[in-house]
Each structure stands twice: as C-alpha cells, then as structure tokens.
Amino acid sequence: MSTHINAAKKGDIAESILLPGDPLRAKFIAENFLNSPKLYNEIRGMYGYTGTYKGVPVSVQGTGMGMPSMGIYSWELITEYGVQNLIRIGTAGSFHQDVKIGDVVLGIAASTDSNYIHAFDVPGNYAPNASWDLLLKAHEANKDLGVSLKAGNIVSCDVFYEFGDWWKRWANMNVLAVEMEAAALYMNAAYNKVNALAMMTISDHFITGEHSTSEERQHSFTDMMKLALEMCIK
Numbered sequence: 001m002s003t004h005i006n007a008a009k010k011g012d013i014a015e016s017i018l019l020p021g022d023p024l025r026a027k028f029i030a031e032n033f034l035n036s037p038k039l040y041n042e043i044r045g046m047y048g049y050t051g052t053y054k055g056v057p058v059s060v061q062g063t064g065m066g067m068p069s070m071g072i073y074s075w076e077l078i079t080e081y082g083v084q085n086l087i088r089i090g091t092a093g094s095f096h097q098d099v100k101i102g103d104v105v106l107g108i109a110a111s112t113d114s115n116y117i118h119a120f121d122v123p124g125n126y127a128p129n130a131s132w133d134l135l136l137k138a139h140e141a142n143k144d145l146g147v148s149l150k151a152g153n154i155v156s157c158d159v160f161y162e163f164g165d166w167w168k169r170w171a172n173m174n175v176l177a178v179e180m181e182a183a184a185l186y187m188n189a190a191y192n193k194v195n196a197l198a199m200m201t202i203s204d205h206f207i208t209g210e211h212s213t214s215e216e217r218q219h220s221f222t223d224m225m226k227l228a229l230e231m232c233i234k
C-alpha cells in the first residue's frame, strides 16, 4: 500500500498500465475490455483495476488532471508497485487543421510550461520524451487497427482556461496539441528508467472551435483504448 493507492502488494498491479485522467474512463475500460477486472484502488475515487486482456495481465488507473496529480500516481506505480510500461490515454486540444477531432496523437516529446523538472535538479533545459519501445509497439499494433494516428511534439500545460493566442505560438513550433500530464509522466519514467508513452484523442479543436461532450470524453474514444491494450500484449 502506498499513500494514494491501496493495492495490497506489488503483484496486484500489472507491469503494463493504461492511465486515463478520468477515473470513470478507467472504470469504463475495466468493465468493457478487461476480463475479471478487480478494483485495487478507490482512494479519493481514483479508480484502479487489474484484469487480463487476451490472457495478459493489464491494469488501468485514473490519474486525475494536471501534472501534480499525474506525478503522484505515476511515481507510486513505478516505485512502489514496479510498473514498467505506462501508457497515458487522454484527451487533447488540437492546434492544427490536419489534426482532427477523433484523431489519436502520440506525444513523441512533451514541451511544457510547468516547473515539474525542478524536482530533478538538472543543470539546463530538459526535453521530456516518449519511450521508443512503446512508440514501436503503437506503430506495430496499429497495423491491424488502422486508427488515425499522428505523432509529434505536444505541450503539457498547467492551465486549462488560458486566454488569447498563446496556442498559436506553440503551433508555430509545430506542436500538435495541448494536454496537461504527459511531461510529468515522461520525467518520472525517465528518472526511474521505465517506459512511458502519452496518446491522446483530440476532443477539442482550437481552429474550428469544436468540443466533445463530457459523455464522449468518458466513454468514447475506444480506438485509443484498443490501441493501448493491443500494445500491452506485443
């Protein structure tokens, strides 16, 4: 048991885990995609389940919103429960015309406006990046699934409700989309030498003004869920 996760022991959480921000998305995945899912965490309502997918143990854990929350859950999963492969399955807002609602974006790197890197005391800037191993698995798994995938730099921001044209300056640097957790996940994974990849379904569009409903954010986006699950058995 750790401070924010009350799974009893290491083996109660699988080596590969899906990490949606929304705990109800975790519940939906457990109930619809995992065999014999067991609830191992409900502290703070941040549901975590372990079951099997095509015979392989897989867990799914809500991580909340923002880098402090992702930082806590991913750190405990890695250091207290030995999780090796962490796949964030989130939502994001697109900055580009050709990255459309429903597309899945793989964050090869995660730029950020956060100070999370201060925890690691590096003597310069740091470029949080995805695991090559997991990127290859995503590519491999998608050969059968054919999900509309885009990959590139994303930005993890501390503020959801930002004003003005801030996003255009990230778009100018060819950053594809905004979300709020990937950079912290990548830093925790790098420090602890484990694998992480953040994939996000586009739920909002800064150019067209489109927005998905909260119901869609919770229950839809099953392409991304299937892709992440298939990666766990590669």
Ligand SMILES: O=P(O)(O)O[C@H]1O[C@H](CO)[C@@H](O)[C@H]1O
Residues within 6 Å of the ligand: 020, 021, 022, 064, 065, 066, 089, 090, 091, 092, 160, 179, 180, 181, 217
């Ligand atoms: O859908 P999730 O995984 O929560 O991800 C995105 O949605 C939340 C904001 O609505 C932030 O957590 C952001 O990163």
Ligand SMILES: O=c1cc[nH]c(=O)[nH]1
Residues within 6 Å of the ligand: 091, 092, 093, 094, 160, 178, 179, 180, 203, 204
């Ligand atoms: O952080 C996020 C997530 C989804 N959509 C956004 O616009 N921002």
